[in-house]
Amino acid sequence: MASKKNFSRNFHLMNLHNKLYIRTLINLIMQIYLGIMDIIEKYYLDPIRYGTGYNVVNTLTYAVILIIVAALLLKLIEKLKIKIDKKFIFALLPFMIFGGTTRALVDGEILPHTPLLITPGIYFTIAILTLCCIAIGLFLRRKYDFNRILLFSGSILAGVNIILVVINIETIKPLLITSGLVLIIMMPIYLFTLKFETFLNGNLYLIAAHVFDASTTFTGIYFYNYWEQHVLPSFLIGVTGAWIMFPIKIFIVILALYIAKDIEDENVKNFLKLIIFILGIGPGTRNLSRIIMGV
Template sequence: MSIESSFINFLSIYFFSGYTIFNTIVYGIILVLVLFMIIKIFKNYKINPTDLIIPLIPFIFLGSSVRALVDNGIYPYNWFLITPGIYFIVAGIVVLSLFLGIFIQKKTNFDFKYTLFFIGLILAIINLINIQSINLIAFSQVILSWLVMTVIFIIVGIFWDLFTLSSYDGKINLSIISAHLFDASSTFIAVDYYGYFEQHVLPGSIYNLAGTAITMFPLKIIVICISLYIIDKYVDDEILSGTLKLAIFILGLAPGVRNFLSLAIGTWI
């Protein structure tokens, strides 16, 4: 067996055959390294990371919808269209689009965030066109579950400054917890009602112990609330704080959209 074949075989076993403790740790290390690189970019161009939450939503949809279309056999199964390949590619497109937006802003004063958003939107529309049918029942179940949980946290924000709508940080924190509640909702409905299974190591282990994916809600709420509280209270650097929050938002919304679309465009009920 050649070195090239051995390397491909290694990747297939340890990275493209589902989530394991090993590849979860590797992905975590890669994420930390990427965050350091992104922090330098944000500091160099004086960008508030949380201002990118809305402009990045189309790119999140782009990566997650490609993965969902692969899950349902609409796109072919290959390294470039599955995790983590598709997310590396989308991340590269985001960085290039960001630099293009900054360049255009310097030349025309056109806000780079709009350039970033519209590039992502145009690319995302391509996948949207390829969604040929929607399971309205599954679609409604996830949306209703997510809305109920999000409204609960809007009410919580009346009593807890962490999620208050009267401040910028509170609105950002609410969007982050809402993204993770969307992920929890899509996982809960898909696993408990449609026979899907949880791929990630820790949530999957908790699900196996409890026998229900509704455990995703307390797990997400506890982890995200603690994380946001620590960031707001102890991280004074605005760029570092914003980057961490942006990363947490993406880590919630990306798998949530992928799960939601995989379920909603599924060919069976």
């Protein structure tokens, strides 16, 4: 009898211990879950909801996502045996304009504020649309020029957005200021490449893309009281002024081109140039579209 009672008591204690263990484990899981949700709310969702710009956490996250997606896209392009050259890069220009104008139209509430049309969802949306057009181009390339198909399909998408932007224009002064700044800054760089043969020759369009982006940032902040959303540029602009974006962007592009010149694989080298081009044209187009629409 004593043995049976001891067994029953031990079983009861073990039951209580297991219940306490399970309850503690559930509480721990809930605390971790709530902590993760708080981080997601604070660093990812709130900046989107309230338009407070980027922070260190979401900036690093989006950078990692960009690197991973870029690596996967390069593998896919190589598998599809697509030649990445200047023609291919410029064939994708309308898609960059489409992406930038889409973000501006969402900012202005002309297009709906949905996860697929805001950061980071917009990057996947543009990538999927571009890949669909690439697939069409590959299917038709026996009869038609592949890059022309890309250019044409991208131009349709960009054209619709450009019409929406034009309809909602409030002033063209930002366009004139930005164009003037790009011309003034690019002219001496262009003259330099005429006189000296360097790795910059043939790559001026990449510098111009980032000078364009810097010009839209400078125009928006200096003339129209806009503010920089990205973490590091915002800090530098706060310390020195919006003009700092010109030397920084030119330096970074030149440094990237200097490093890229020793890459033997032409597809990899030109893919890097494509990424550089996108990172200049995309944000610059968004900035300019927002400013001329008064968004």
